[in-house]
Amino acid sequence: MSDLTALPVTALQAALASGETSAVEVTRAHLDRIAAEDGDLGAYLHVDADAALQRAGEIDASGTAGTGLAGIPVALKDVFVTEGVPTTSGSRILEGWRPPYSATVASRLHDAGTVLLGKTNMDEFAMGSSTENSAYKVTRNPWDRDRIPGGSSGGSSAAVAGRLAPFALGTDTGGSIRQPAAVTGLVGHKPTYGSVSRYGLIAFSSSLDQAGPMARTVMDAALLHEAIGGHDPRDSTSIDAPVPTVVEAARRGAGGDLSGLRVGVVRELGGEGARDGYDPGVLERFTEAVALLEAAGAEVREVSCPAFDLALPAYYLIAPSEASSNLARFEGMRFGIRVGDDGSRDIDEVMALTREQGFGPEVKRRIILGTYALSAGYYDAYYGQAQKVRTLINRDFLAAFDDVDVLVSPTSPTVAWPIGARVDDPLAMYAADLCTLPASLAGVPAISVPCGLSEGLPVGLQVMAPALSDDRCYRVAAAVEAAQGAPLADRLAERAA
């Protein structure tokens, strides 16, 4: 059998179903690669090899391996709580905590028969675009190990791109699935808000957080999406609607025919007059990707969404405001670490010391900013105004989707930057989210699919669709993937060989 870590999930399914390999062999191949590579890559925060092999053995014994996702290993971003398995959300404040329950998406993957390889590194509480805000370690980009893997789901992107997992779950609040996928040559999809359960997802910004798949191929991402999607009564924001048929859409898109599909290129995201901060190489790959869509039969036109220009300031008011409230639960009383409880200090002092030592600088900055934006006298000018801008962004999407079926843009204005280049400049870090924020604020689905290399580093195309039309994202992404011949991620393996 060829290198099992190089195969897409679809090929692993076939090999498991035919008995050509076993869940134990597939799991061991990935664990061996983790042992060999992760000391340098730093994708995982927690791996329990014995538990993974035992679980794989159970799947083999049950005779279900190869049925659906049974026997396929998977990695989870450390933001998902997993019963009995350490979960930190990248923060010191949860060091050593073993949750008493599992996130709905983790339970669904378990019930589907997947094998949990481990928990992946992330920016603390998912705040960041480079994974450098992790309290634990630096994660490296497998394409160039001196560069960032994107963020905040950078452990998941590095694990999948580096073949330390076949696919992984990430979460996306302002771009944290799409941007790391783009800069590591992966497919990453942020589903429609409310279409994947948030139960057991450690909250950063509740009106924006959404879990989704990261994979090396569009079809693999679709398989993972269908396994986690659907209504969950334990999440009160969960939409009671069928999961979009994304696997079917990926299959259809791979046929390469986009006849009749109307595609809008968003002028405000890298178009004429809006190119400040974009790498020329990113814009070239984007232009070529749009040409591919046209060649596949799509009708392409330019669309203007003027309110998108205010997505970044609106997001950096709304997300910190919600975070300052959500993170109040980390006070050192019920879970995680407690600092300074020596009998001489009262509860307020102990909470303040615990949070001082438990949180890193970016989390503190956002808590302070959010506390400010929500404070009396400033609420209307900041948080209230940001919510109105959110309405304007929604309107731009609705108007655009009257004329076109999907909107496209680059996923990230730049390729992966060198580790350390933006750590002391929060605004430079925030600029990485420029293209991904509008879909987050409107709650619409958006996918990033690789569209080539610039300076030897991956570039992503973003495809946005109306709410609950996630299938359109997958269809277009699959057509782009097919038009390029082979998944971009395969080129990394070839380069290493």
Next chain:
Amino acid sequence: MSTQPEPDPGAHPALDRQDIAHLARLARLAVTDEELDRFAGQLGAVLDAVARVQRADAGDVVPTTHAVPLTNVLRPDVVTPCLPRDVVLAGAPAAEDGRFRVPRILGEEE
């Protein structure tokens, strides 16, 4: 800052060390002197950037709080088991007699 009820639209007061210290106290966050200096500069720059939302012509626009307009989401009124107490307390920094143990909550004078 707390003495200014209505900020001038389009402008905003800079955040100084004292403001940061006040906000940190509201958020139960001890901050070091070094952090006060650093955050005052960084948050001032961030606030300059995000203040752009005030330029939007959005006077009568209804704010969006949530991407999905769901209201009154209720579950059936059925009793279901909750997590066992010992399992929950196992993750606590301190527990005693089947409860969370916490530091003193009232000052000496209270």
